[in-house]
Amino acid sequence: MSTDQPISNPTRKVYTLYELTKSLESVISRTYQRPYWIRAEIARLNFYPKSGHCYPDLVEKENGVTLAQLRATIWAGPFQDINRKFREITREHLGDGMKVLFLANLVFHPTHGLTLQISDIDPSFSLGEMARERNESIAKLKNEGLF
Numbered sequence: 001m002s003t004d005q006p007i008s009n010p011t012r013k014v015y016t017l018y019e020l021t022k023s024l025e026s027v028i029s030r031t032y033q034r035p036y037w038i039r040a041e042i043a044r045l046n047f048y049p050k051s052g053h054c055y056p057d058l059v060e061k062e063n064g065v066t067l068a069q070l071r072a073t074i075w076a077g078p079f080q081d082i083n084r085k086f087r088e089i090t091r092e093h094l095g096d097g098m099k100v101l102f103l104a105n106l107v108f109h110p111t112h113g114l115t116l117q118i119s120d121i122d123p124s125f126s127l128g129e130m131a132r133e134r135n136e137s138i139a140k141l142k143n144e145g146l147f
Contacts, residue, residue, distance in 0.1 A: 052076030
């Protein structure tokens with residue numbers, strides 16, 4: 001028997017990839033209709049100056065182990081507003097390695113997959129995270145007698 005021909009089985013329901021992804025799109029859009037506040041780290045910002053769009057790679061880690069990762073989208077208009085507000089409050093640009101709290105919708109597209117569409121970022125959360133990390137660094141340096 002040749003292995004390049006599918007085995008005929010009248011009881012097997014076969015779906016196309018498109019049918020499956022359209023079903024996922026429908027389930028996700030019905031189940032996750034509202035935006036959610038989500039906490040994550042920006043592993044890589046991926047800003048494209050020509051379009052103005054930003055496609056952050058988001059990650060959640062625990063003790064250096066990746067627990068979850070997902071790609072996000074921030075369209076050009078919202079990104080300008082978000083980045084300006086973020087800089088005004090934190091005195092920093094959004095960037096790789098930052099922990100952020102953001103408002104996003106979960107979206108699934110048959111060709112682009114699962115993504116979070118970010119509409120807002122709370123800079124006060126990141127400011128608190130920066131202060132916490134700074135204090136931890138100072139405490140570590142003091143323990144080592146270097147501060």
